[in-house]
Amino acid sequence: MPASRSILLIIGGGIAAYKCLELIRRLKDHGIACRCILTKAGEQFVTPLAVSSLAGEKCFTDLFSLTDEADIGHIALSRSTDLLVVAPATADLIAKMANGHADDLASTALLATDKRVLIAPAMNPRMWQHPATRRNMATLQKDGVLVVGPNSGAMAERGESGPGRMAEPHELLAAIEMALAGDNRQTPSIGFLGRLPGGAPSGPKPLAGRRVLVTSGPTHEPIDPVRYIANRSSGKQGHAIAAAAAAAGAQVTLISGPVTIPDPVGVNTVHVESARDMLAATESALPADIAIFAAAVADWRTADAAGQKMKKDGKSPPSLALVENPDILATIAAREIDRPALVVGFAAETQNVVDYARAKLAKKGCDLIVANDVGGTGVMGGDANTVHLVTTDSVETWPTLPKVDVATRLVAHFADLLAHKG
Structure with a gap:
């Protein structure tokens, strides 16, 4: 077991703070030293005495404590460790990290550190799904912050359920072990997986060793340099499927049209604009065991896109000659040499x-x-x-679910189909 491994655990103000007590115990069992910072909000859920008793070290709480600053100081505290872990990472702590705030000991240590940072988000599902939180998470992802969870399930608030539960202590421990080992693969237990929102619980990897190709989002077909033909696809379902496939152990390539959501970490994402670009990228990503075509590809494009912005001349609007785009799903399904063993299409309909x-x-x-x-x-x-799963001999209708849960169930279903195909 590696010697002298240590973390600085920052405990935020959420009901999930109680899980940190079990985490500290597990860390000691695995030979990982743990110093702790307890935020003022965190003190409403667990006590400094409980934290320090389990950690075997003083629990730090105050940025302006003269004795603490004289003894170690917030700068040294943030750097005399191998990894910083924030659990629970509340919406407030995430916002502070993303925007560089430093108004208490926790946020100051996070801003002053030169070590890797792992966060375990925990909050109400609506807070997790709020655009502000998603923007902040995208910023942290770009900054290289590691993320574990959150999971979906019942919340502390009566009647509330959805993504936002903090990862369990065993999941946190696995993510910490991986981060301390310097593993940058962003596997399902660690990394921003695009459960928008949500996380990826650890467990069996039914797609381990498999290659999965996913298309997602819309395509933009240019009319002129500033206008295009498109649709309203957000890419949320396709991105969630790519994340879930990675969580199932697959090597995933995501071909994404123009979207505003972040790329799932641990997934090879290729960005494209048009249907023809998407087809070329898809063919380049083969071979694959499973190909999942969740993108809402524009059916038509203009025959000749204008090189300059088309101007109104006070007369009738210009006519647009349209031609069909390539059919990506049909093209891949018809391949003879490297057709994926399982080809899945999506159909977004408004009737029948x-x-x-x-x-x-x-x-x-x-x-x-x-x-x-x-x-x-x-x-x-x-x-x-x-969703309805339609095959040649059956139709299976699922209840309305969060898209992240749809993705998890779909990937499990696809893994089972692939296994039966041998």
């Missing part, structure tokens, strides 16, 4: 959802269609989805 999905299944030559009704509000760009 299952009937149209059956027709698409037959026309495209894929193995499965995941169909959903986008005729109402809240699906395109929303965080929930109701």
Whole structure:
């Protein structure tokens, strides 16, 4: 066991703070020394005495403590360790980290450190899903902060459920061990996995050793340099599927059209604009064991995009000659040499959802269609989805679920199908 491994554990102000007491015990069992900073909000849930008793060291709480500053100081505290861990990482702590605030001991230590930082988000699902939190998480991702969780489930608030539960102590321990080992692979137990929001619980890896290709988001088909044909796809479902496939152990390539959500960490993301770009990137990503075509590819493009911005001349608007885009799903499904063993298409319909999905299944030559009704509000760009799994001989309808949970269930289903294919 490696010697002299140590972390600085920053305990935030959430009900999940109680899990840190178990985490400290597990860390000691694994030979990892633990110093702790307890925020003022954290003191509402656990006491400095409980933390220091388990850690076997003083629990630091006050930025302006003369004795603490004389003894070690917040700068040395943040650097005399191998890793900083924030658990629970509340919305407030995440916002402070993303924006460089330093108004207490915890945020000052985080800003002053030269070590790696791992956070375990925990908050109400609506707070986790809020655009401000998502922006802050994207900033931290770009800054190289490691993330474990959050998981989905029942919350402390009565009747609340969804993504936002802090990772369990065993998951945190696994993520800490990986970070201390210098593992930069961003595996499912550690890394921003794009559960937008949500995390990736550790467990069996049914897709270990498999290659998975996912397309996601819209395509933009230029009319002129400032206008384009597109649709309202946010990419949330496709990105969540890519993250879930990585969580299942797969080597994942995500071909993403223009979206505003962050790339899942641990996934090879290729950014494209048009349908033709997406087809080329998809073909370059082969071979793959599973290909999942969740992108909402524009059916048509202009025959000749204007080189300059088209101007109004006071007359009738210009006519646009449209031509069909390449059919990416059908093209890959028809390949003879390197066709993926499992080819999955998506069908977003506004009426006759299952009937149209059956027709698409037959026309495209894929193995499965995941169909959903986008005729109402809240699906395109929303965080929930109701899907129908359509094959040549069955239709399976799932209840409305968060898109991250749809993704997890879909990946488990695809892994099972692949296993039965041998």
